[in-house]
Amino acid sequence: MMAWTHAAIGAAIGPLAPDDASAFTVGAISHGAADLIPHRDFGMNVELPLLAVIMVYIAWRYGVRSKQFWGAVGGFSPDIENGLVLLGVLPRAIYPTHTKKAWYIGHGRKVRSIVPQIILIAICLCVAELDKPD
Numbered sequence: 001m002m003a004w005t006h007a008a009i010g011a012a013i014g015p016l017a018p019d020d021a022s023a024f025t026v027g028a029i030s031h032g033a034a035d036l037i038p039h040r041d042f043g044m045n046v047e048l049p050l051l052a053v054i055m056v057y058i059a060w061r062y063g064v065r066s067k068q069f070w071g072a073v074g075g076f077s078p079d080i081e082n083g084l085v086l087l088g089v090l091p092r093a094i095y096p097t098h099t100k101k102a103w104y105i106g107h108g109r110k111v112r113s114i115v116p117q118i119i120l121i122a123i124c125l126c127v128a129e130l131d132k133p134d
């Protein structure tokens, strides 16, 4: 999945966790499940600006001390590893949907359209509203 999709999923499920740290963990775990779904990915030139847009929105809408925000950070955080590998900072990825070695659990097949991800993001942002902090 694209990083902003992972962030939206994390924002939706983060409020299910009892605290911010747990929201981060739940978001990070959701990344693996979401990566198994057929999807389209882009290069960092597309992914980073879209991630910035959704994170600014989530921070503005729920605050940086919300479970939505920390779920979102957890959701996209495994992709930081991907970026560091692409930049040559890390030798290889170890997250189980990002590596072909050891504990690799797979990766969803490629699809051409990003419409399903945009629909999923919209649904997730609606779900995140259900537990909006006051």
Ligand SMILES: [Zn+2]
Pocket: 001, 031, 035, 078, 079, 097, 098
């Ligand atoms: Zn991923």
